Amino acid sequence: MSFATISRRLATATAVALLPLFTSGWLTGPQSTFETKGPVARSQLDVFYVTLWVTMIVFVLVAGVLAYATLKYKARKEDAEKPMPPQGHGNPFVELGLIALSIAALVVIAVPTLRAIWYTYDVPEEQRANAYEVTAHGLQWWFKFEYPAEQIDGTGALVNANELVIPAGRPVRVNLRTADVIHSFWVPKLAGKVDMMPNRGNHLWLQADEPGYFWGQCAEFCGESHAVMRFRVIALAEPDFAAWVAKQKQPARTVVAAPEQPKLVAAGYIPLVNPKRNAPGYTAEFDADPMGHWIAKQEVDAGEDVALALRGRAVFKEKACITCHAVRGHDGLGVNGPDLTHFGSRTTVAAGLLENSKVNLHRWITEPNNVKPGNKMYMGVNGMAGYMTADPKGDMTVAHIKVSDDEARALVEYLHSLK
Template structure:
């Protein structure tokens, strides 16, 4: 039996809880408006789909939401009804006998079991259908499927194109920006060289793990040309949160042109190519950046007139007014600073395999595994302070530290000029 004092305390506690819930709801709604929650159209949203795999998974989500929403409404309505009808309105009601109980009523209990089973079936049917559909490229499309091998490293992604062979080299290979043909299914073979990673392009397909010593695969398709954000979705070490990548979908003609260009050796800038009268050095501000300070490639607002795909297209063309002498100095530094031990620049120097291939690095929109914009300033920041940008990265821990590599501003300027010439 509750005493009047305990009943008063309970009422105050309930009132305080209600006030806290209302206040929390206000802050939540305010935060949602700032985070663009209601539009749910951010770069890595799964609520806006651009391919059949993501669309199938979104439909499973909607089916689950509707079922659980109906259950919530029914349970909340019954609870509200019972609370209002049977609540103690006076002190005498506290001592009244409880109302008649329905426990043990076969009709009610069988009905609840039947409704629960029906709800599970309603969720299971689209779920199983989506599992079979998303597991691999549909049989009728397999002959037309394009194949890419995605390999996870701490903390970047390598993409090999086994269908695009380069004489004497092997398969075409790029890092962190996977270019695919639009309107065509792409089978992605998932591998890892170290720990478990997870491959995730929210607008194209859900998360699939890359597991050591075990082959895995997935498929995706972009219905139209576009630029999509990807992310490692499995904690894999210090810089897991900044292990990003991009997927660029091109129409058939543009994709064929991109492949043909990527197969070419690295571009070489000579005094005959560059115009000495118009030569200019990269515009770099050697600022002091904070750890993980903004440098992410997230500046494109989906509602703006700026297209990240158009920006990627512009990135494919060489800059005018290159300083051939500075580029040559940077190429020499690329050798003496032992960058060639980890990186490959086809047609120039280097046969390294532990780091990304840099043959056409300047044609990408991002560097540092999708973390920084591919601009001279951000590239200089990455070269001079890799550990500050991405803690624990192998370039610093297995390259800079044991070899006692240091790079000053003049050396960084030359290295950036060289790397930015590799279109």
């Protein structure tokens, strides 16, 4: 029986042993490291199970002896008369024996550890030709994903923000880069984390066994809004992935002009009330079926207010959104913020924090600092002003861009039309 088989069996046994915790939800969830969906995470989990088993056995043995000794040799009232215990200083043979046993236990852990270190480091040699390559950039506080294999004529590689779409059943090599501080790329169900280090080219590889929707999060403290720097990985079957890429390569969708007025004050106006700071960004329906939501998002929304969307496009230009955001085929050219060309097809907004719904987008546009404090859209970036700008003394900020409720509604409609 090979070592891998033993560790696999141990792993299964451990999983069974941990079943009560699974069933009560302690070890299940969108970022559970136990519900592995790919070979890299599985290999890491196998090593974990080996360490768990070895330490459990050692723990039971040592703790048993400790508990026994404590109870057995506890002084009792009648002991007061007894003579002192023998004042011995120890036994070298016992010591050496225990040291040898500890080393043996560690060797059991070391062997699978070493195997997994090499396995998880890079795509295995025989699959390398088949591997798909993407580049992930960490920024304060969002992720930019670049597809070097998908070049768009004249504008370079396809980029997407906060939602990494990959082909399922195929190894994916993710190059890890950062534009500012250290971030860490972590999708627990697919692979353990690797940091994005400035001035250093890191990478990891992962593979999703089946199509699916996976939660990920920045795992290295990266400043004020680190806690809300999240992202998604969406694995698609090969043909679906090809279709998605083809669609993404298209320039932004332009709605056809309509005669009627935007429903700003007229009938059909639904006021968008922002939830409170840190309010949950997801509905229960979304949680129940995120992949279904993602698929639905690829299609044009029903009941689209075309006039409002057109007004939104104008607002997008007026409010200088275009200086930081690119909308390929429309006006935006900026590179400081996420590319919004196909924004409407994403399930999340504000770096995976909020479900991409009308009310959430409105909340993000009108009160960005309440959603993600310190964000660059609000504070300004690379010397450019955001919603706020530095006053001449440099120790305060003053308002620069103001977005009214109506304007925000128009922007929401416009951005959601970008499928």
